[in-house]
Amino acid sequence: MARLPALDPNTVPERRTSIYPEPFRSRMGDRSKRRLGDACGLTRFGVNLVTLGPGGQSALRHWHTLEDEFVYVLSGEVVLVTNDGEQVLRAGMAAGFPAGKADGHHLINRTDRPAVYLEVGDRLVGDEVHYPDIDLFVSADMTFRHKSGEPY
Amino acid sequence: MARLPALDPNTVPERRTSIYPEPFRSRMGDRSKRRLGDACGLTRFGVNLVTLGPGGQSALRHWHTLEDEFVYVLSGEVVLVTNDGEQVLRAGMAAGFPAGKADGHHLINRTDRPAVYLEVGDRLVGDEVHYPDIDLFVSADMTFRHKSGEPY
Numbered sequence: 001m002a003r004l005p006a007l008d009p010n011t012v013p014e015r016r017t018s019i020y021p022e023p024f025r026s027r028m029g030d031r032s033k034r035r036l037g038d039a040c041g042l043t044r045f046g047v048n049l050v051t052l053g054p055g056g057q058s059a060l061r062h063w064h065t066l067e068d069e070f071v072y073v074l075s076g077e078v079v080l081v082t083n084d085g086e087q088v089l090r091a092g093m094a095a096g097f098p099a100g101k102a103d104g105h106h107l108i109n110r111t112d113r114p115a116v117y118l119e120v121g122d123r124l125v126g127d128e129v130h131y132p133d134i135d136l137f138v139s140a141d142m143t144f145r146h147k148s149g150e151p152y
Numbered sequence: 153m154a155r156l157p158a159l160d161p162n163t164v165p166e167r168r169t170s171i172y173p174e175p176f177r178s179r180m181g182d183r184s185k186r187r188l189g190d191a192c193g194l195t196r197f198g199v200n201l202v203t204l205g206p207g208g209q210s211a212l213r214h215w216h217t218l219e220d221e222f223v224y225v226l227s228g229e230v231v232l233v234t235n236d237g238e239q240v241l242r243a244g245m246a247a248g249f250p251a252g253k254a255d256g257h258h259l260i261n262r263t264d265r266p267a268v269y270l271e272v273g274d275r276l277v278g279d280e281v282h283y284p285d286i287d288l289f290v291s292a293d294m295t296f297r298h299k300s301g302e303p304y
Contacts, residue, residue, distance in 0.1 A: 005257060006232055006239050006247040037222055040248020044220040044274045045197055047246075068196040070189055072270060074226075080158055087158050094199075095158040096192020105157060118224060120272055122196045 005040060009049050012039045020060065021144050021152035024136065030056040030109075037120075045122040052078060052115045058107035060134060066127040069097040069119065071107065076115030078107040083132075089117075104132045157192060161201050164191045172212065173296050173304035176288065182208040182261075189272075197274040204230060204267045210259035212286060218279040221249040221271065223259065228267030230259040235284075241269075256284045 002008045012034040018025045030053025037047035050058065058071075061081060077090045083103045089095060097105050109115045129138035135146050144152040154160045164186040170177045182205025189199035202210065210223075213233060229242045235255045241247060249257050261267045281290035287298050296304045 002239065002241075002245060003236070005234060005249055005255070006241055006245060008245055036224075036246050037220075037248060040222065040246070041250040041253075042220040042222060042248045044251060044276075045222075045272065047222050047224075047248075047272065068189075068194040070192065070194060070197075070199050070272075072188075072199075082157060084155070087154065089154075089158055093154060093158060093160055094188050094192070096189060096194045096199075097157055098193040099196060101193075103157070118270070120197065120199065120222075122274060124196075 007036060007039055009034050009036055012036060012049075014051075019144075021136075024060055024134065027060070028057050030054065031058070036118075043123070045120060048119045049074075050117055050119055052076075052107065052109035052117075054109055054112050054114075056109045056115075058119070060131050060136065061104040061106040062129050062131045063097065063102055063104050064099055064121075064127055064129055066099050066124040067121050068099050069105075069121045071095050071120075072118045074116045074118065076109065076113055077111055078115045078117065079110050081106055081108065102130070104130070159188060159191055161186050161188055164188060164201075166203075171296075173288075176212055176286065179212070180209050182206065183210070188270075195275070197272055200271045201226075202269055202271055204228075204259065204261035204269075206261055206264050206266075208261045208267075210271070212283050212288065213256040213258040214281050214283045215249065215254055215256050216251055216273075216279055216281055218251050218276040219273050220251050221257075221273045223247050223272075224270045226268045226270065228261065228265055229263055230267045230269065231262050233258055233260065254282070256282070 014032040034049040126140045166184040186201040224246045278292045
């Protein structure tokens with residue numbers, strides 16, 4: 001049995017919730033996350049072990065003003081969507097999204113089997129999140145808003 | 153061919169150097185790292201794909217005052233050494249080392265085949281690194297020093 005600081009990810013609860021407002025929340029489909037970094041007591045960055053079932057999505061296509069993000073595919077395959085179009089990421093491939101780069105990204109599982117990846121992101125007060133394709137952004141006070149500024 | 157923001161880790165150069173002063177540098181043995189986060193343009197945290205050959209070590213046993221660290225084993229197995237002793241981490245297992253927790257850690261490959269893992273750490277000015285077992289520390293100005301304070 002692993003004991004901290006080591007961790008067997010299977011002992012970390014799976015979370016299937018999303019904090020997006022509707023109608024966006026239900027678009028995520030079959031997605032579960034295990035918060036490995038939190039389970040290890042980390043606070044500076046988060047590390048999630050994510051499983052996307054067929055049709056599942058990592059997130060709405062977005063970019064962060066202050067936070068770097070990184071993903072590493074462990075099994076299965078996902079489609080990475082950015083301004084440049086689509087590319088397939090298979091097990092052993094990675095992708096990184098530097099803070100402030102105004103190019104939205106997300107991952108979609110278009111196969112008929114699960115895909116598993118690690119996602120890493122740092123945690124910074126005042127970060128904003130922008131969603132180029134939809135009427136949504138997250139302001140620096142961590143509120144989901146319409147592009148007009150009005151809260152959801 | 154993957155294009156940024158995606159990355160095939162095999163296209164990232166392997167680094168076999170260590171910045172430790174001797175006699176510590178040569179203790180690391182067979183260790184190579186690919187700096188995936190840097191290759192993706194990330195600056196807030198680093199993500200390295202590390203291969204330890206038989207006898208290789210991740211680092212001298214250490215802890216950071218300001219930086220969180222996280223590892224996820226991809227293949228093979230390593231021994232994690234902390235104040236509590238040793239435990240074996242196999243593929244699919246993780247470990248996390250919160251900033252400021254005064255419990256040194258490192259990984260050793262005691263098998264006869266390679267072990268591969270991801271390591272993540274954030275980057276903060278003023279971080280110190282402490283090595284409980286040897287006459288070494290890194291001061292906030294990023295200088296390797298004897299415990300007396302004298303630089304190496």
